[in-house]
Amino acid sequence: MLNMKDISVTFNEGTLDEKKALQNVNLHLEKGDFVTVIGSNGAGKSTLMNMISGSLKPDIGSVSINNKDVTILPEYKRSRYIGRVFQDPMAGTAPTMTIEENLAMAYARNKKRTLKIGVSKKRKATFKNHLETLHLGLENRLNAKVGLLSGGERQALSLLMATFTEPNILLLDEHTAALDPSRAELITNLTGEVVNQFGLTTLMVTHNMQQALDLGNRLIMMDKGQIILEVSGEEKKSLTIEKLLQEFQRIRGQQMDSDRAVLG
C-alpha cells in the first residue's frame, strides 16, 4: 500500500545548522498494517510523516502509494489518498465553520468539488450516523461552530473527518499528545475502533510507549533519521516498555561504541 524507498533528506545543507533528517529510510506497509512509530525528539518521525503527506519532498528516494509513484505529487493532490490527524486539536478542523460543514469538506476529500450544496439533506443523515459512533453527543450539535468544542471533542471530530472516507493511508501525528489523560484514552480507543472498522493502513507517531505497544501490529523505532528497530506480529505482542528501552540502549550503545572506534 505504501512504499518508501531509500528516502534521504537534509535540512540546511552546507550550513552550520545542517541536519540529516532522514537517511536511507526504507519502509513498506501492507494493506491493513497499523504501524506505531516511536523515537526521541529530532529522530525524524515528523519528517517521515511529512514525506508521506507531501508537505516535504525528499532529496533522494521515492514514495509510492498503491503502486503509484507520488514522490512529486503536491500535498493537496496526495491528500486524496491520505487522511491525517495532527497533534494540535485546532489544526484539523475549521473553527468558524459548523460541525456539518467541516464534515462536508472532509467528505469531498476524494471527490471533485462542485457547485452543489455541500451539506445536503442526504449527507446530513450520513454525518449524523458517523457522529453517533463517537458517543460524544455531537450528532445533536450539527450546527455548532467547531471553535466552541473542547480540545477532546475537536480531536475526535478530526479523527472522524480523516477516516470516514476510508483513505488508503491514515497518518496520526501524536494526535493524543495535547489532550488530558482521560481524553487521550478516549481518542486512543476511538482510533483502535475506526482503524479496525475500516481496516485502514495506518502510521501513528507517538511519545507514549504504552500506546505504541497497545495499538497496531507493527512498531518501528527511529533515531537520528534512521529506522533502528522494527518489531511485528507475535514479537510485538510480547513486547514491554522495559524490553523496548533495553533494546534502545543496546542499539544506541553499540552505535556509540562504533562511534568511539571511529574517533579513537
Add this chain to the structure above:
Amino acid sequence: MWFISVFGAFEAGIIYALMALGVYLSFRILDFPDLTVDGSFVTGGAVAAISIVNGVPPVLATFYAFVAGFIAGSITGILNTKGKINPLLSGILMMIALYSINIRIMGKSNVALLNEPTIFKQIEGFWGSLGIDTVLNNMVSALGADNLPGTWSVVIIMIIITLVIKFLTDYFLKTEVGLALRATGDNEKMIRSFSANTDILTIIGLGISNALVALSGALIAQYGGFTDIGMGIGMIVIGLASVIIGEALFGTKTIARTTLAVIGGAIVYRIVLVLALKVDFLESSDTKLITAVIVIAALITPKIITARKESVRKKKKRAMLARGEGANNA
C-alpha cells in the same frame, strides 16, 4: 429636506454595498487584507465608461468591468500564492500598478458620461412609463416629506441587483467549492489535507471579490455620470467601514445574516456620512476624517457595550450572593 438627503445616501449606499460585499469576501472569508480594491474600483469605472463612450451597450459594458475586476483580483492572488509575496504587499503592488493601467484604459484621468446612455438612464426611461414614481412620491409626501426624489428606479433596481448578488454569494459559500474557500481563510493547513488546492481557491476568491468591487465602480460611474482616476482613493477603508459597521449593528450569526449586515453597513455608512456633513463646521473635505471616526466608533462601541454588560452581570451575581440567595445557581 432630510428625506431627500437620506434617500440619496441610501441610493449611493446600496451601489457601494456591492463593493462592501467584495471586501467582505477578501477580508473576512479569505482573511486576506486586499488593498487591490482602491485600484480595481476605478478599473471597473474606467472599463465601463470607456466601453460606453465607444458605443458598447451599458449592460455589456458593466459586464466587461466585472471581468476586468476579476482579472485584477486574480493577479493579486497569483502574486500572493505563486510569487509567495505577502498578502498586504501583493495588494499594494496591484493597486499601484492599476493606477497607471486605469489611466491607460481611459486615455486620460477622467471620462464623462453625461451625454451617454447608462444602465440607470435606460431603466429610468422604461420606468417612467409605469407611473410608479408618482404613487411612491404621493405616499412619501403624505408622510410629510416635501423635497421629493426625481426617480425611484435607481433605488428599486439596485435593491434587486444587490439582493440577487447577495443570494448568489450566500449560495456559493455553501457549495462544496465555497466551503473549501471559507476553510482556506479559516484553516489553510486543514483544507489542504482534504485535497483542496488552496492556491487556486485564493486566486478565485480574490477574483470574485474584485469583480464585485469593479461592478460597484462601474455602477457608481454610471450613477454619477463620470469616472475619475481618484474615485478609488480610500475605497478599501470605506469597504471595511461598511463590513465593520454592518457586523456590529446586525450580527454575524450565519453567512446569510452577515452578507445582509454588510449591505446594511454600507447604507448606514452613507447615511451617517451625509448627516455628519450637514453639521455646519464640517466640510466635504472632512469626509475621510469622518470615515475614520465612524470606523473607530464601530470598532470600539461593541467592546464597551460588552464590558458594561459583563460588569452589570457580575454585580448582580455578587449582590445575589450577598443577600444569601441563589447560592446554588451562582
